[in-house]
Amino acid sequence: MTSTSESPPDRYAVAGNPVAHSQSPFIHAAFAAQCGHALQYERLLCPLDAFLPTIQAFAASGAKGCNVTVPFKFEAFAASRRRSPRAELAGAVNTLRFDEQGWWGDNTDGLGLLRDIEGNAQFPLKGLRVLLLGAGGAAAGVLGSLMVAKPAELVVANRSVAKAEALVQSHQAWAQAQHVRLQACALETLPDGAFDVVVNGTSASLSGAGLPVQDHVLRKGGLGVDMMYGPSAQGFLDWTRQQGGQARDGVGMLVEQAAEAFQLWRGLRPDTGPVLHALRARLSTPG
Ligand code: NDP
Secondary structure, eight states: OOOOSSSOOEEEEEEESSOTTOOHHHHHHHHHHHHTOOEEEEEEEOOTTOHHHHHHHHHHTTOOEEEEOTTOHHHHHHHOSEEOHHHHHHTOOSEEEOOTTSOEEEOOHHHHHHIIIIIISOOOOTTOEEEEEOOSHHHHHHHHHHHHTOOSEEEEEESSHHHHHHHHHHHHHHHHHHTOEEEEEEGGGOOSSOEEEEEEOOOGGGGTOOOSSOTTSEEEEEEEEESOOGGGGHHHHHHHHHTTOEEEOSHHHHHHHHHHHHHHHHSSOOOHHHHHHHHHHHHHSOO
């Protein structure tokens, strides 16, 4: 797997639009250094109407794979010839490996979130009530993995309720297999009672919109996770603390999902702890 001194380093990228803000190059460079692998990892800005040709050209140039971010995860799913079961369940792909027999599509977002919640934050989900806000690519990517942790109940709430219903429908058989009560609802019609965990998978704060839920949705002592990080996550994190909850941004998920992608490409899993620590320090440094 490791490049030799005669061969150029293997090349990877994060493909998205926008992509300039992505921390993935930093994370993968740190993983590579830790594992002693020589690789190059770049940002690949794809025109909104030209995801596939951009990725095809990248693969044809000899690259080995790429991560896929907003808004192309559904297109990446369609572009994969073969997919992991978790990508099939999600209907979305965030990691491509350019195999000779056809592109392999995977989705590492869900396991990344789960590892961050249950591993890094030490907050086991078994038997709890979990609320997932949003029904876009990020929510689709994590729903199946959240159920592996066997919460008692999982509610998917979205501004466009039809999208939440479609997501729940496509995951209903999986929910039954995991013995999880799964239901969809609108943001305004959440079922009664506070939730133990609220995961914000919406991009509401990017548009300057307020919090998508009312107070008292999260129980005191519960966990509030925003998949976003940086200033965009601040409103949700503040709200979580006002509810008496434990607040967590999306940096841990980002590093954990990247580690899964690295393992898929390079055959070994890096130690995420030091990289998460370094990334938090980097993000808290002005400029
Ligand atoms: P999408 O564009 O696919 O979906 C956006 C979601 O946000 C939809 O459910 C949408 O609702 C909802 N939404 C947007 N604006 C509002 C609003 N004003 N009020 C309420 N709901 C709103 O984006 P993704 O799902 O791909 O990504 C969501 C966020 O998660 C992004 O910010 C992304 O950066 C982050 N993310 C972080 C990861 C990490 O590793 N930390 C990994 C993946 C994503 P509707 O359907 O009604 O339009």
